[in-house]
Amino acid sequence: MQETKKTQQHISEIADFIARYLSYMLGAGVHTSRVVRNSKRLGTALGVDVSIHTSQKTATLSVSSADTPVHDTRVIDIPPFPISFEWNADLSALSWAALDDNLSLEAVRGKFEELVSKPKMNPFFVLLMASLANASFCRLFGGDIWAMLVTFTATMIGFFTRQHLMRRKVNHYIVFIVSAFVASLCASSALSLGIETAEIALATSVLFLVPGVPLINGIIDITDGHIQIGISRIVNAFMLIISMAIGMSITLILVKDSLL
Amino acid sequence: MQEIFWNSIAEYxxxxxxxxxxxxxxxxxxxxVLWFRPSKRAKIAAKVFMVLLSVWTAFVYYLGFCSARDYSSALAIFWCLVxxxxxxxxxxxxxxxxxSGKYGILGLCMLVLPLFFPVVSIxxxxxxxxxxxxxxxxxVALYMLGMLMTFNSKINFFAFILILHWAVIAVSKVEIFDIPEDLLLAAACVPAAVIFLTRALKSAGQDTKPKIFRS
Structure with a gap:
């Protein structure tokens, strides 16, 4: 009886940890099959079997002991973290380290805390880099130096608006509409200069909003058989694209109907 | 295009x-008043003045006198955003x-610069x-930049990046509309951008330190 109680407590602790692990991975934008694979690997390293069901906002996790009939189930909310390729790589490596080095639960948990508490990227640095990236896109699509400069500053204003509204926890569809409107409106000032590539500046100023990761993850999930969450991700990505289009259309209606 | 541009300025x-x-x-x-007798009323008055100045530029200048120019409504909406x-x-x-005790003199120089626009023209x-x-x-953008630089303890960063965007437009206008006076704004924006962007980079970086490492 005492032994079963101890095992139950141990399984509960493992279930709590893996639930946290997978919620961080799903929240950071990792595609589902990788999350499932890594969580199962972590379970194997800790001596338990792991079964997972995922959806867009929640995940269900069942952990059972291989030796005893003890099992534990968790239903967890997926937190909306920003996309993080760093967490994706680090947390995947952690599951391999746990298996290869036969780490204990305490050791894995300690490393996990260390990884997720690493300093996040400076948001202002991200703002500058996103603006540079959009200016580069403008050049790739044939924009001249003036169009590139306008795209750079217009993206800066749009991205800053997005960061500010997201910090204020405004609905993310509204954030996309407002950010697309502000960025494209600022870029539309290039039209008044009469430069030939002003329309390229207008079109590329909103590219920072394209939800690339959800679109790619959605396709990967569907091809890997996680059709429900794959469709959810694609629908979510399309909703964001529609929001972006609404924001840009408002600018075009106000400024240049003929581009619509 | 250049003729329409200068004619609209003359009419205005x-x-x-x-x-x-x-x-x-x-x-x-x-x-x-803000320099010698700072008070809450003066601060509110300055902000209200900034709003009115932007609205003036949008409605009186762009919609009133620049309607002959292409896409003047786009610039009017931009100034509404400011x-x-x-x-x-x-x-x-x-x-x-x-x-803040820093850059006050530089800010005062920027505040005086708008007065040099007619001097350069003449x-x-x-x-x-x-x-x-x-x-x-x-x-107007240069005056706003000067106010931000002079009273820079805590600035309206959104207004600053809008001014930065306007400086980019101003630089291109120098070549396209032959208005070298706008170089004053572009020149003032260089030190302002270095100061404000470096400061923003540093202050945003403080939040990235994880809580468990904070003393």
Whole structure:
């Protein structure tokens, strides 16, 4: 009886940890099959079997002991973290380290805390880099130096608006509409200069909003058989694209109907 | 295109010169009050003035006198966005409009620069009313930049990046519309961008330190 109680407590602790692990991975934008694979690997390293069901906002996790009939189930909310390729790589490596080095639960948990508490990227640095990236896109699509400069500053204003509204926890569809409107409106000032590539500046100023990761993850999930969450991700990505289009259309209606 | 541009400036100056003198006087008075007798009322008055100045540029200058230019409505909406950034600042009481002890002299120089717009125009042989004045968009942006730089304890960063965007437009106007006066704004934006962007980079970096490592 005492032994079963101890095992139950141990399984509960493992279930709590893996639930946290997978919620961080799903929240950071990792595609589902990788999350499932890594969580199962972590379970194997800790001596338990792991079964997972995922959806867009929640995940269900069942952990059972291989030796005893003890099992534990968790239903967890997926937190909306920003996309993080760093967490994706680090947390995947952690599951391999746990298996290869036969780490204990305490050791894995300690490393996990260390990884997720690493300093996040400076948001202002991200703002500058996103603006540079959009200016580069403008050049790739044939924009001249003036169009590139306008795209750079217009993206800066749009991205800053997005960061500010997201910090204020405004609905993310509204954030996309407002950010697309502000960025494209600022870029539309290039039209008044009469430069030939002003329309390229207008079109590329909103590219920072394209939800690339959800679109790619959605396709990967569907091809890997996680059709429900794959469709959810694609629908979510399309909703964001529609929001972006609404924001840009408002600018075009106000400024240049003929581009619509 | 260049002719339409300068004709619209001439019409604007001829019709509003007395208003422009009044606006310049109020702008100077507000800067002096904030410098010598800072108070909450002065701060609110300065922000309200920024809103009115942006609205003036949008409606009187762009929609009133520049309607012959292509896409003047786009620039009018842009200046409404600048006004919105000051309204938001006013509502949230964000920027402090207080001196920080740094860059005050640089800020004062920027505040004086709009007065050099007509001087440069006259120096290159232009005559009133076809000259750049302190109440044209680039000079207004320069005044706002000067206010941000002089009273830089806590600034309206959104207004700053809108001014930075306007400086980019101003630089391209130098070549396209032959208005070298706008270089004053571009030149002032270089040190301002270095100071404000470096400061923003540092202060945003403080939040990235994980809680468990904070003392």
């Amino acid at each position: 100056n001829a019709a509003t010169w007395y208003w422009q003198i009044a606006i310049t006087a109020v702008a100077a008075a507000l800067a002096l 006004a919105a950034s000051w309204v938001y600042d006013l509502a949230t009481d964000f920027s402090s409009f207080r001196k 120096a290159r042989g232009l005559e009133f009313p076809q000259i750049a004045t302190p109440v044209l968009p680039s000079a």
